[in-house]
Amino acid sequence: MSRNLEFELNGKACRRDVEPNTLLKDMLRLDLGMTGTKETCGEGICGACTVLVNGMPVRSCLVLAMQVGNHSVETIEGIGNAQNLHPLQQAFLEHGAFQCGWCTPGMIMTAKALLAANPDPSEAEIRDAIRGNLCRCTGYVKIVEAIQAAAATARGSNPLAQSQ
């Protein structure tokens, strides 16, 4: 029997009817058509399905949709678009921080939560934050550089931006 669920999605009130066995990632992808959130392993290891709940990264493949009632959910669709990229999205583009792109939404949502808590993270802190987000293409170097650049932009101290 489906249940009524009320929550906030990307800053807007959202009301859905969901079955108890609906996972958060399926409500986002199949019901709401927000396919930016990816699923790879389906068991909480790879991090591709990471979204923010109340500003904190969670695995949407291991969270029941019912459990986000009255909470705020943020997905990659909520942070920017092609006309108005989020600084992290811009930095990932500029630094070539992806190849296939499958891990990117989860990686960016994890990085967004990191920068909200720590605007000037060290490389070690960045690597610790993304240790649950697997990328099989890049070797992580460009991802770390992109997050460092986005952090610098957000602090108004991006050396590239200053030199221009």
Place this chain on the structure above:
Amino acid sequence: MALPKFDYIAPRSLQEACAALEAHPDGGKLLAGGQSIVRMMKYRVIEPTCLIDLKSIPGLDYVRMDDSGLHIGALATHTQVLESQAVQREYPVLADAEREVSASAVRNWGTLVGNLCVGHAASDPAPALLALEARMSIIGPSGTRTVPLDQFFKGHLWTDLQAAEVVSEIQVPKPPRGCGMAYLAHTGRAAMETPLVSAAVVLVMERGRCVNARIALAGSAETAIRALGAERALLGMSLDDATVAAAASAAQEDASPDSDVFGSAEYRRRLVGVYVRDAIKLAAQRAAV
């Protein structure tokens, strides 16, 4: 991977959760963060017909310190435990173990009590809490009871929880004054791994001799265990290399590991010796002399 169908109940109190379990004696199952059991349901390891969602109960996500020690509520997440100043200051062995749990996205939603209630041998926080002599507070139809953690773990995915019982909190006594603590885990890779073997050690030294030792292991038996033989090997002794080696050897006797795809029993037993040795040395360095 999809989940099978099940019914869903959102109780408003632990008493309501107990009543819901009583009303579903065959297929009722408690859900907290679900970071283990949703996965187990995907693989049909368990097939509950009704999930009783404790996350709907307000006020259970506390981590607080009082004169008797630390109290960790049933819904405190790993992140809340890890970020607690009291845990970092008074119980660093628990903070070190919680830091090893998976990744932040799992720690943000998964609960410490839920981790223990799964009853898996490869739990990072389980040996830390065993070495700290933690107790589980349990609410059931016939009232409340308290069980020492070493009696709570019964076997693989098997705890002392009886029908319609719910863990309400973990109680951790104040650590002995001047003790040294250490937690060391062996994992196949740096991230996203449960421990193949891990060791937690809490030591008290007086005038160069060990007067209190508590040592616990994960991944070394069908559940997390105290290494009582290793503890006895340290009592009254100065911790020279020979004594530490004897304790590590005793821990290997305390262990009864199985072989699985992650490692053979022999390999795990060797790891027990290495990690108990290193954790004892680290804890001794950190203890006040």
